Amino acid sequence: MxxxxxxxEHTEAGSERPFDVFVRTCPSRPAxxxxxxxxxxxxxxxxxxxxxxxxxxxxxxxxxxxxxxxQTLRALERDGLVHRSAQPGNPPWVDYTLTExxxxxxxxxxxxxxxxxxxxxxxxxxxxxxxxxxxxxNHRP
Amino acid sequence: MxxxxxxxEHTEAGSERPFDVFVRTCPSRPAxxxxxxxxxxxxxxxxxxxxxxxxxxxxxxxxxxxxxxxQTLRALERDGLVHRSAQPGNPPWVDYTLTExxxxxxxxxxxxxxxxxxxxxxxxxxxxxxxxxxxxxNHRP
Numbered sequence: 001m002x003x004x005x006x007x008x009e010h011t012e013a014g015s016e017r018p019f020d021v022f023v024r025t026c027p028s029r030p031a032x033x034x035x036x037x038x039x040x041x042x043x044x045x046x047x048x049x050x051x052x053x054x055x056x057x058x059x060x061x062x063x064x065x066x067x068x069x070x071q072t073l074r075a076l077e078r079d080g081l082v083h084r085s086a087q088p089g090n091p092p093w094v095d096y097t098l099t100e101x102x103x104x105x106x107x108x109x110x111x112x113x114x115x116x117x118x119x120x121x122x123x124x125x126x127x128x129x130x131x132x133x134x135x136x137x138n139h140r141p
Numbered sequence: 142m143x144x145x146x147x148x149x150e151h152t153e154a155g156s157e158r159p160f161d162v163f164v165r166t167c168p169s170r171p172a173x174x175x176x177x178x179x180x181x182x183x184x185x186x187x188x189x190x191x192x193x194x195x196x197x198x199x200x201x202x203x204x205x206x207x208x209x210x211x212q213t214l215r216a217l218e219r220d221g222l223v224h225r226s227a228q229p230g231n232p233p234w235v236d237y238t239l240t241e242x243x244x245x246x247x248x249x250x251x252x253x254x255x256x257x258x259x260x261x262x263x264x265x266x267x268x269x270x271x272x273x274x275x276x277x278x279n280h281r282p
């Protein structure tokens with residue numbers, strides 16, 4: 001159902017759907033935030049290349065703190081996007097894999113990230129134009 | 142160039158690309174955050190249905206403050222995703238439209254939002270399972 005990419009019609013049809021991120025109290029809003037948040041998006045993307053141990057994710061997601069990564073992985077695990085597997089040992093071996101749900105989500109997310117990366121030259125050009133215009137306005141006699 | 146949807150290969154090929162969100166200092170990281178942030182994502186999505194005045198966006202993006210919406214729209218305008226058009230008058234008429242770059246971005250974003258909304262029943266079931274397990278662990282004698 002709805003697998004034919006009707007995303008464009010969504011905004012108009014949103015109110016008929018059981019879940020709607022535009023509604024403040026809808027549980028889909030925090031779910032979207034876990035997926036698209038600063039660290040959630042990079043963590044999901046990092047795991048799309050396969051199972052990783054905690055420190056491997058941390059190296060890949062440049063700049064994330066240990067605490068923030070734990071918190072991010074826990075939210076994604078709770079939402080059923082990431083599977084955590086702990087093996088006994090000293091130190092214990094803990095690794096993280098995308099679930100099927102997580103893989104589908106990561107694929108869409110990577111499409112978006114790929115686009116954002118590809119259009120960066122246009123974004124940087126736009127920023128330059130904007131800043132120049134703002135400067136000109138601020139220094140108007 | 143790269144228009145054939147090679148998003149899955151991106152994570153491996155990332156280091157050869159000029160822009161890489163996995164690199165802490167890459168300008169694509171804040172650009173992604175503007176698009177995927179809590180308010181940026183909803184604002185872009187709201188505008189995908191067509192030109193809107195400031196208060197129309199605000200009504201659509203349930204829960205956003207006036208200040209936060211101004212800030213969000215300014216970041217999206219600076220990145221070249223939203224066009225702001227002010228008509229003189231009293232009060233002045235200001236409206237917002239997606240640029241071509243914004244439209245392409247919003248389409249990918251809506252694909253992701255659509256997916257997140259559709260898979261909410263599975264996400265809620267996963268949350269229940271997770272919380273039950275955590276509870277059981279916390280109350281273990």
